[in-house]
Every structure is written in structure tokens, then in C-alpha cells.
Amino acid sequence: MSTATRGTQLAARVREHLARHHPGAPVGELTVLPGGHSGLTYSVTAGDARYVIKAVPPGQRPVGRNDVLRQARVLGALAGSTVPVPGVVAVDETEPAWFAMDFAPGEAVEPVLDEHEVPAATARARMLEIAAVLRRLHTTDVDTPGLGAPAPLDAAGELERWSRTLHAVPAELRPGGEELLARLADDVPQSLPPVLLHGDFRLGNVLCADERAVAVVDWEIWSVGDPRIDLGWFLLFADHRNFPRLGHPVPGLPGETELMDTYRDGRPDLPAMDWFRALGRMKMAAIMGHNLRRHREGKHHDPDQERLPPTIAAMIRTARDILG
Structure with missing residues (x-):
């Protein structure tokens, strides 16, 4: 069966499901939403309503980032919670699987990396707002019915996983990098009780309207584990100087200390945060190095990746500095 035929069949299935939700209302055509890096993402209307469709690409297995049903589970588990997420309105497990969720109005802008016109005061308020959202996410019961939480990730497991990725990057x-990995391995912190993790929590993955967080999106790599894994990654995006040749300054953006204070909300300091801040930088270096290697090997042509070496080096250097 051709890819075009599979796409046509998927569209028919989606329109049939949504027609049952909106009897008598016209259901529009599926329109590809740009910017997605996992699965297929579409927009579709049904009457006055608008939905986002996440689907497994034709011919692909529903694993990893393509496991859209796993994304639907975590959104369903968070429905009605204090963590804003799009509502799931339809799930179809027939291959290729897909689900439909409410279209959440808003913009997802990473202030220090994206070209944007968001006022500095608004960017600051959003950063503080989602620091509180992250705290609420980490209080979610990981035994929530329907979540199907995987085995928890501890600090050692997270380090081992990302060490393999960094090792695959040419020296x-x-x-x-080798010295950084050795120093991280020499002092792995004891893990805190596991919580629900987003995996890539930052403003670029939160739809906001003015200063309000409307919906946390892009749940492809959610997991359960040490809360400092999410927090250390989030803090990385507080300073444009972490991203040489890529970042740009945003006046008044909250720094890491202010974001951590907002996240803690009067609770005691989290131990060993410097280790997790360094871990976040190592992970970013590994991701960027992986992408640059793929470009240079001709596996994914993207000349813009050639801007990454200064940031990769800075991530490793500043991680070592943080560790002392």
C-alpha cells in the first residue's frame, strides 16, 4: 500500500470519528502542522471546533517518539489537573494509530533562542509561570489510573543513557567531553522519589496566551524519575550566553536562582542541583553533537547545524565549571 493511500485512509478514519463527535457538522480536511519532530501532526476542523491530530507515520512502528498512544495516555492522566494540557477527544488504536486533542490557542516561544516579538516583561512572566507549572507537574500521582508509568529513571540511569549519546559524537x-563524563560519574547523587517528568520542559513546549500558560505540549519523551532531571534542563534556557552564536539576550529574564526559588515555593533547597545543571548541559551537547554528526555524514542535510560547535563546547566547559 502506498504512502498516499495510507494517508487518505488515515484522513477518512479521522473524519469519521470526528463526525460522530459533531453530528451534522462539516469536518474539514487534514492540514499538516509544521514544526513537528515526531509522528505526524495535523490540524482539522469539525464545525466550530478545531483539533490537532497526532498519528504514527505510515510504515513506521509505534515506538519511541512515534508512540502517539503513549502521548495520549499522559494527556488523559493529566486531564482536569492543575497542569494545563490539551484535552484528548478521540483515540484510535488501529494501525496506524492516532489521537485527536483540542487545539490550544497560544504561542510557544523560547525567548533566548527563537526569533520573536514577545515583550521582555511577558517573556519574564511566562518563565516564572511555567516554573510553577513544573512544580505542579512534579506533584502528579505517578499511579494515576490510565497513565501506565514506566520504570523510574534515576540519576545514574539518566547519565548512562546520555553518556552513550555523547560517546557516539566524534571526539x-x-x-x-570525556573529562565531564568522568566527573559526573564520580559523584552521582542519590535519587529523590520519582515524579512525572515531561522530558523537554521549557517555554518552547508550552503554549502561552499573554502571560498565562495555556497548554504544555510535546510529550513524546515523558517518563517517571528524579524531578531534578526536568528542572536542570529547564534552567538551561534562562541565559542566552549558554548558547554562543545561537542565543540572544532578553532583558529582565529570570535567572536560575529565581526560577529555582519559584519552583520550590518555600520548600527546602533541592540537594545536588549543580550536578543536574551540569547533566542538562551534557545532554544538550550530546543532542547538538548528534545532529551535527548526522548533517556531516549526509544523513540529514542541514547547513544550519554548522553553527553548533561553539555552543557544544560551551555546554561542556560550563558544565565542568559548575562541578567545580
Whole structure:
């Protein structure tokens, strides 16, 4: 069966499901939403309502980032909670699987990386707002019915996983990487009780309207584990200087200390946060190095990746500095 035929069949299935939700209302055609990096993402209307469709790509297995049903589970588990997420309105497990969720109005802008016209005061308020959202996410019961939480990730497991990714990057693209990995491995913190993790929590994955967080999106790599894994990653996006040749300054953006204070909300300090801040930088270096390697090997042509080496080096250097 051709890809075009599978796409046509998927569209028919989606329109049939939504027609049952909106009897008598016209259901529009599926329109590809740009910017997605996992599965297929579409927009579709049904009467006055608008939905987002996440589907497994034709011919692909529903695993990893393509496991859209796993995304639907976590959104369903968070429905009605204090964590804003789009509502799931339809799930179809027939291959290729897909689900439909409410279209959440708003914009997802990463202030220090994206080209945007968001006022600095609004960007600041959004950063503080989602720091509180992250705290609420981490209080979610991981035994919530329907979540189907995986085995928890501890600090050692997270380090091992990302060490493999960094090791796959050519040595010349990760200067100082071996020393950083050794220093992280020498002092792995004891894990805190596991919580629900987003996996890529930052403003670029939160739809906001003015200063309000409307919906946390892009749940492809959610997991259960140490809350400092999410927090250390989120803090990385507080300063444009972490991203040489990529970032740009945003006046008044809250720094890491202010974001951590907002996240804690009067609770005691989290131990060993410097280790998790360094871990976040190592992970970013590994991701960027992986993407640059793929470009240079001709597996994914993207000349813009050639801007990454200064940031990769800075991530490793500043991680080592944080560790002392």
C-alpha cells in the first residue's frame, strides 16, 4: 500500500470519528502542522471546533517518539489537573494509530533562542509561570489510573543513557567531553522519589496566551524519575550566553536562582542541583553533537547545524565549571 493511500485512509478514519463527535457538522480536511519532530501532526476542523491530530507515520512502528498512544495516555492522566494540557477527544488504536486533542490557542516561544516579538516583561512572566507549572507537574500521582508509568529513571540511569549519546559524537566535536563524563560519574547523587517528568520542559513546549500558560505540549519523551532531571534542563534556557552564536539576550529574564526559588515555593533547597545543571548541559551537547554528526555524514542535510560547535563546547566547559 502506498504512502498516499495510507494517508487518505488515515484522513477518512479521522473524519469519521470526528463526525460522530459533531453530528451534522462539516469536518474539514487534514492540514499538516509544521514544526513537528515526531509522528505526524495535523490540524482539522469539525464545525466550530478545531483539533490537532497526532498519528504514527505510515510504515513506521509505534515506538519511541512515534508512540502517539503513549502521548495520549499522559494527556488523559493529566486531564482536569492543575497542569494545563490539551484535552484528548478521540483515540484510535488501529494501525496506524492516532489521537485527536483540542487545539490550544497560544504561542510557544523560547525567548533566548527563537526569533520573536514577545515583550521582555511577558517573556519574564511566562518563565516564572511555567516554573510553577513544573512544580505542579512534579506533584502528579505517578499511579494515576490510565497513565501506565514506566520504570523510574534515576540519576545514574539518566547519565548512562546520555553518556552513550555523547560517546557516539566524534571526539573533535565534544572537547572536554570525556573529562565531564568522568566527573559526573564520580559523584552521582542519590535519587529523590520519582515524579512525572515531561522530558523537554521549557517555554518552547508550552503554549502561552499573554502571560498565562495555556497548554504544555510535546510529550513524546515523558517518563517517571528524579524531578531534578526536568528542572536542570529547564534552567538551561534562562541565559542566552549558554548558547554562543545561537542565543540572544532578553532583558529582565529570570535567572536560575529565581526560577529555582519559584519552583520550590518555600520548600527546602533541592540537594545536588549543580550536578543536574551540569547533566542538562551534557545532554544538550550530546543532542547538538548528534545532529551535527548526522548533517556531516549526509544523513540529514542541514547547513544550519554548522553553527553548533561553539555552543557544544560551551555546554561542556560550563558544565565542568559548575562541578567545580
